[in-house]
Amino acid sequence: MIVLRDFDKSFFRKDSIVTVGTFDGVHLGHRQIFKTLNEISISGNLRKVAVTFEPHPRIVLSGDKPEVKILTTSGEKLRYLEELGVDVVYIIEFTRKFAETSAVDFYKDYLLGKIGLSHLVIGYDHSFGKNREGTFDTIKGLSAEHNFGYTKVEQYSVGNEIVSSSLIRKYLNTGQIDAATKLLGYNYSVDGKVISGDKRGQKIGFPTANIKVENTHKLIPAVGVYAVKVNIDFVTYYGMMNIGFRPTVKEKGSLLPEIHIFDFNEDIYGKEISVEFLSFIREEKKFNSIEELKLQLQKDKENLIKNLNHFINK
CATH class of the missing domain: 3.40.50.620 (HUPs)
Known part of the structure; x- marks a missing residue:
């Protein structure tokens, strides 16, 4: 072309x-x-x-x-x-x-x-x-x-529903990933560079890759936790992504997309990766303690892995 x-x-x-x-x-x-x-x-x-x-x-x-x-x-x-x-x-x-x-x-x-x-x-x-x-x-x-x-x-x-870009934007802005996917005909995705973070996730057993989306005009879906597919160097992984302000660990955080990739421990700082959204899991919330957050993350991960085939094949 x-x-x-x-x-x-x-x-x-x-x-x-x-x-x-x-x-x-x-x-x-x-x-x-x-x-x-x-x-x-x-x-x-x-x-x-x-x-x-x-x-x-x-x-x-x-x-x-x-x-x-x-x-x-x-x-x-x-x-x-x-x-x-x-x-x-x-x-x-x-x-x-x-x-x-x-x-x-x-x-x-x-x-x-x-x-x-x-x-x-x-x-x-x-x-x-x-x-x-x-x-x-x-x-x-x-x-x-x-x-x-x-x-x-x-x-x-x-x-x-008549398929339109504006309706798809509405669905993504409200976290309705399944509805957006049906109108797009493919998984919505966001590309970005992995940047260094404060490594708080690693300290509680959930290391995350923080993503900087270079194109400031690109739509980032609503705040929440998502099941995602991650493409790194032409290899596919699965994980869960949080888009939000991390209220449990920061009083006034800035919006940050971060991914916990399952069964993955490689150094990918500085790499460009692509993240496909499979499904909305839950809203972001503030927990009373780091331990409570850790327990919820473990529960999210277990449920996601248990239902991974459903998310992939639906």
């Missing part, structure tokens, strides 16, 4: 099938779009192109509103798009200046002028251009004027 951040004339090809979107999370709804993209590309022998934006438009345009947290970093998104068979990804830097681009100018300058467009595949809620002025009717008009085909992919539901 070719990734382009600058539009190069040499990559213009009229035989391109194109989709446009932020694709945050690359969830099951997005995957219906790429499934359609693949099916049409085969019948017409077309180059598959995804146009996306960095940073997330809502980060740039949030103003006084709380900043949106993203489900997938740039690297994660590109990995998923490659797995879905995309040939070329064009990444447009989203700025306030770019946000002023009209809907018609965006399509004429970028899709028609710089990429080439034989067929367009868009989601049911696709809007584009300044103030999201471009609609499906705009696309119909452009299609007739510039002779390209288009397909609108209808909304995708799991059970009675």
Whole structure:
């Protein structure tokens, strides 16, 4: 898969099938779009192109509103798009200046002028251009004027819920990992670097790896204890992760993700690791003593190991 951040004339090809979107999370709804993209590309022998934006438009345009947290970093998104068979990804830097681009100018300058467009595949809620002025009717008009085909992919539901990035964020922000996983189609994950801590966990028999998530825009699930899968140097381990403030050992702690990895005692300080969330175990709580905390951690670990196959296979 070719990734382009600058539009190069040499990559213009009229035989391109194109989709446009932020694709945050690359969830099951997005995957219906790429499934359609693949099916049409085969019948017409077309180059598959995804146009996306960095940073997330809502980060740039949030103003006084709380900043949106993203489900997938740039690297994660590109990995998923490659797995879905995309040939070329064009990444447009989203700025306030770019946000002023009209809907018609965006399509004429970028899709028609710089990429080439034989067929367009868009989601049911696709809007584009300044103030999201471009609609499906705009696309119909452009299609007739510039002779390209288009397909609108209808909304995708799991059970009675329409799959969307905002709903997945809501579930993760409230610790509803199972619900988020069903809409994503895969385990939500967080990548980070293992940093040195105060080694309090080691002193009570539960050594932990403290994780620093480099991308400050990445969504960290709600405070609580989770069953997790940990990937270190292409080897998979299991464990439990606490996201919280450690109220039992600190009066005013800062938010910290820390993992206790089962049957593991290697030095991994400074290493990049990936943590997949399998299930929510319980809320974080303040215990009356370190001994009480230790007993609860032992109970959590025993229950998690006992039910590990359930978490892995559900």
